[in-house]
Amino acid sequence: MSATEARFAVLRQSADSSVVAAIEQLVAQGTDAALNRINVPALAHQRGWDEEAAIAAFLHAARLGLFDLSWNVLCPGCGGVLSSNATLKTVDRLAYSCALCAAGYEPTLDEMVEVVFTVNPRVRHIAAHAPHRLPQWDYMRQIFWGSGFRIPDGEAFDQLLQDIVIESVELPAGEKAYLSVQLPAQFVIVFDPVTHSAHFLDVQGEPTRERQSLEVVFNNVHAPTGTVTMRPGPLRLTLDNQTTERTLPAVYIAGDALHHLLGNRGPFLTAKRLLTNQTFRDIYKAETLDIDQRLKITSLTFLFTDLRASTELYERVGDLVAYDMVRAHFQVLNAVVAAQAGAVVKTIGDAVMATFASPDHAMAAALGMREAMRILNAQSSGREDLVLKIGLHEGPCLAVSLNDRLDYFGQAVNIAARVQGLATSSSIFATEPVVDYPGVASLLQAAGLTAQAQSHQLRGIANALTVFEIP
Numbered sequence: 324m325s326a327t328e329a330r331f332a333v334l335r336q337s338a339d340s341s342v343v344a345a346i347e348q349l350v351a352q353g354t355d356a357a358l359n360r361i362n363v364p365a366l367a368h369q370r371g372w373d374e375e376a377a378i379a380a381f382l383h384a385a386r387l388g389l390f391d392l393s394w395n396v397l398c399p400g401c402g403g404v405l406s407s408n409a410t411l412k413t414v415d416r417l418a419y420s421c422a423l424c425a426a427g428y429e430p431t432l433d434e435m436v437e438v439v440f441t442v443n444p445r446v447r448h449i450a451a452h453a454p455h456r457l458p459q460w461d462y463m464r465q466i467f468w469g470s471g472f473r474i475p476d477g478e479a480f481d482q483l484l485q486d487i488v489i490e491s492v493e494l495p496a497g498e499k500a501y502l503s504v505q506l507p508a509q510f511v512i513v514f515d516p517v518t519h520s521a522h523f524l525d526v527q528g529e530p531t532r533e534r535q536s537l538e539v540v541f542n543n544v545h546a547p548t549g550t551v552t553m554r555p556g557p558l559r560l561t562l563d564n565q566t567t568e569r570t571l572p573a574v575y576i577a578g579d580a581l582h583h584l585l586g587n588r589g590p591f592l593t594a595k596r597l598l599t600n601q602t603f604r605d606i607y608k609a610e611t612l613d614i615d616q617r618l619k620i621t622s623l624t625f626l627f628t629d630l631r632a633s634t635e636l637y638e639r640v641g642d643l644v645a646y647d648m649v650r651a652h653f654q655v656l657n658a659v660v661a662a663q664a665g666a667v668v669k670t671i672g673d674a675v676m677a678t679f680a681s682p683d684h685a686m687a688a689a690l691g692m693r694e695a696m697r698i699l700n701a702q703s704s705g706r707e708d709l710v711l712k713i714g715l716h717e718g719p720c721l722a723v724s725l726n727d728r729l730d731y732f733g734q735a736v737n738i739a740a741r742v743q744g745l746a747t748s749s750s751i752f753a754t755e756p757v758v759d760y761p762g763v764a765s766l767l768q769a770a771g772l773t774a775q776a777q778s779h780q781l782r783g784i785a786n787a788l789t790v791f792e793i794p
Contacts, residue, residue: 617721
């Protein structure tokens, strides 16, 4: 048995067997491009897999060395990869600049950081393991553009290139190229994806027959080099590669076809979604962030639970029985959270803090927890020994490393904890952003529940909040 076969044998013990079999077949028979920067949600949709099972399988596969996991910072404007990182620890919390968009962005983990999987070179060598050897447009597809890009194939892609590219060249390190191009009366961009540098040509006015000249230098300064106004007509373009690696400059027409391409993107695995995945938290634990790192998430949903009258429970049934009941309750809650694509951040005494990528999953988990407690009580004592107090809130936060684990900090976390403190029975309390989120109303309607609005002044919060009780 080879080392790769042995790893897949171990993988079958920890992940969905049908997904593992499909991944093994993909590694053996898939194209090189199909094994580079795999977009797991898109692949799961294409193959008919459960997304959470697919994500878990690839996470375990990466842990076993079958795949390499990459955290790519994306430009929210053009969708290009601004930085590729083997770990989230090397993602800078300061601004990233995109030369193509001539804009800077402070990274957030919602839509600016994608997580992709590439087959490990010891398992199978693919062309993208040597990106400096990829043909120009393969480089754009496999290295520069993010995994969510919907790029046409075959003749459709050839036609797209004709519509948006005036000229392109593969330029070796230290060399110059001289291009003769005809400038149209449109905005034009000279862009190189390797150095991520751009030069803008505002082509306007009366056409000219006189040849214009322009020199563009590529170096390691990742910044736009300004805008030059030129007239439609002939241009002698000098491209000077002053770097130590090959560059791939092209002259693009910044028209509708290019804008349509850059905007044609589908879902991908975001860093936020991965951080709220229980499998990821279980197998990567404290390896995610550096101790001083702070990364923004613009929207995360927090769920807090606590057991009502747990002290009285210990007094009534005794420490040993109560401990077993509380432990069983934790196991049930963990299962419900994982089933709704969430993750348990921590437990504090009898309380649980969990996170979800969106409020609808959090609300489904809250309803599931309450039903699970009803079943657990019926199976154990027939009494309501375990009654959950549940609070939900959605908002921005910081992802931090605290006490050797991934944690979250910010006002949204505080509000969620305070909202949970309002509960005195099995009612669920949720803030307006949660109840107003698309899909939550249908969940409550299907359960025959009506959210009842209340106004509460929460400790430490300046203004009163509208909080909904779900009986």
